[in-house]
Amino acid sequence: MNESSHNQTSKKVLVIGGGIAGLSAAYELARLNVDVDLVEKSSFLGGHAIQFCCKADDECQKCGACSVEKRLLEVIEEPRIKISLGSELTGLNRNGRFSYTLSLRPLRIDPKKCTNCGVCLEKCPSDGAIVRGYSKNNVPLYAIDQNHCLFFKDGSCKVCQDACPEKAITLDQDNSQASSEADAIVVATGFEAFDPLTRSWYGYGIHKNVITALDLERILRQKGEVLRPSDNNACEKIAFIQCVGSREPKLQHGFCSQVCCTYAMRMAQAISHRSPELKATIFYMDIQNCGKDFPDFYMKCKENIRFVRLAPYDIFPGEEDRLILRYSDEKDVHLVDEAFDIVVLSIGIMPGLSNASLADLLKIDLDEYGFFACSDPLDGTPTSQKGVFLAGTAQAPKNIADSMAQAGQAAYRVAQYLGVMPCPK
Ligand SMILES: Cc1cc2nc3c(=O)[nH]c(=O)nc-3n(C[C@H](O)[C@H](O)[C@H](O)COP(=O)(O)OP(=O)(O)OC[C@H]3O[C@@H](n4cnc5c(N)ncnc54)[C@H](O)[C@@H]3O)c2cc1C
The missing domain is CATH 3.50.50.60 (FAD/NAD(P)-binding domain)
Incomplete structure (x- = not known):
């Protein structure tokens, strides 16, 4: 018998963090026919590793940078994964399933209309206000940084909105909230350099x-x-x-x-x-x-x-x-x-700066350094809270390959917990 108390046909998992660990956990779960809500607080998927260059000389140096690019593309093409950029977990309750609330920062650039032409970046008068994603697979490819944008400073500029040939930009939008439910959670919030x-x-x-x-x-x-x-x-x-x-x-x-x-x-x-x-x-x-x-x-x-x-x-x-x-x-x-x-x-x-507040919300422990603590050192993915699992550098320092491997392990443990995969005897 699996540990999950409810009996649903379609299971859903909340994955927090869209770096290589979160992308990999989400992708592996989707391949097991589990729906995924992938929540990323920044404007782009890929975390730190999407910023890395290929280090090949005459041969591949196995730095892992290309596997991040590949996984990012697999995730954005996967219909079972719902991606929420600019969003963070703000509330969590448990009544069998996890009920959660997300805060959503508007993207202001409509990914369905944006053609990645780059006119917004070209015309913007303020350095750093339009940011380009590191990968051509970031959707949208551009984001607006409110800290540098003159519209958010004093309302004096709408150059990008006026210049966009596709009318994809709407600067004046409010933050919003969304509520949903999931059967399990994977914490993949990564590290702070x-x-x-x-x-x-x-x-x-x-x-x-x-x-x-x-x-x-x-x-x-x-x-x-x-x-x-x-x-x-x-x-x-x-x-x-x-x-x-x-x-x-x-x-x-x-x-x-x-x-x-x-x-x-x-x-x-x-x-x-x-x-x-x-x-x-x-x-x-x-x-x-x-x-x-x-x-x-x-x-x-x-x-x-x-x-x-x-x-x-x-x-x-x-x-x-x-x-x-x-x-x-x-x-x-x-x-x-x-x-x-x-x-x-x-x-x-280093451990993520918001690990303590997220651990409070999720009711899980941190280790002596401030990384999320796993309850089974031989496994590395379960936490003190049933149904909440860890992946990647949120748990401890590791490289891209090990983050992907641990994310695969987390997906496997989640699938066992949800009963979509047989438990080992
Ligand atoms: C300088 C440097 C160079 C490196 N070079 C290599 C290399 O060449 N090869 C290699 O294998 N490894 C390398 N690494 C290690 C590599 O960066 C990590 O293995 C990898 O980035 C771990 O991925 P992750 O998903 O665990 O974390 P991250 O890459 O940190 O991704 C975490 C994601 O979660 C998001 N997030 C954080 N908090 C929240 C929240 N509360 N809600 C929603 N989203 C949140 C973040 O915005 C981020 O997108 C390097 C590390 C450093 C510091």
Whole structure:
């Protein structure tokens, strides 16, 4: 007998979060003929990973970026999945099923009318007010950011609405609410990237050429090459600093983010392949060497990338917009000052900022770091609340492939819970 008390023919699941974990859970459930309400708070599906570039050199580096693109397309083409962008869970009750309320921020760009022509972005006088999605499969491809839009500041501008040839834009719309019911919930709200402004000594936000690995992913995805942010000139030397916001036990960030060694090495490798004149150096504590292909990959990277087992003490501006990293030599005898064009901070994976309030609403627990706690460490998907399951980095740091695998596991557990799949004996 399954654990679900009610007897419905068509089951429905609320999936919270439209990153790769939420997309994968939704897709796997739809394939089991379960209806899905996929709720995403931002204007685009795909989460962090849809912003990543392909890191292939002569061969695929298995970074996972293309699987996000593929899964996104599968989800938007799947009729059993209802997508609500700009929406968040605001209320939840349980009477057998889960009854829930969503707050809905209007998209203001009608996806049925928008043809992705980009006239809105071209004509907009305010920087950042029209945002383009990272994937051509984001529907709609454009969104309006109220924080930068002059219409929301003082009502002074409707240029995009007037210019849109399809009349797809209606700026003046109110927030709304929607209520519905579901038989189970998957929490896939992902992670917050570590905020480098909290480590002021790295100079992020002060020196233009100090960027995060997430910034670099976006630059590579959008421009395909690395230019110095300060002047858009080509660069010769790029440094990666590892473990920014990870493995700092004194600051309660004692955990390893699991992905930074591999993503930095893949990015450095991809950059060296695209621009052989650009030399990459990785400053690291130790390399978290995991996975059966990793040792070979590490050896291959050592042919092109310089690895320095030290954390720089200081970063300060040098001549011609360069950055000087100060570190001690490997024998810890002399101080070395070395100039780089760009410094990339390999920021880690932190728990979502709204995890505590969502955990309250769902009546589930958080772990000691603030990630959602699973009630079965050998499974990783069930929570202390029956019918509520976890997927992806909402539960713990992990890469794209592991997020997808855990989402598949969550879908399988949900299906067992709903009785649409036999329980193992
Ligand atoms: C700099 C960097 C580079 C990386 N590079 C790689 C790489 O090359 N390869 C790799 O395999 N992994 C990489 N990773 C890890 C990868 O980003 C994660 O594995 C992946 O993004 C996890 O997906 P997710 O769905 O769990 O979370 P997310 O990508 O964070 O998606 C969560 C989604 O949920 C939404 N959401 C959050 N809260 C709510 C809410 N309350 N209601 C509704 N929606 C909500 C968010 O807006 C977001 O869209 C990298 C990580 C970082 C930080």
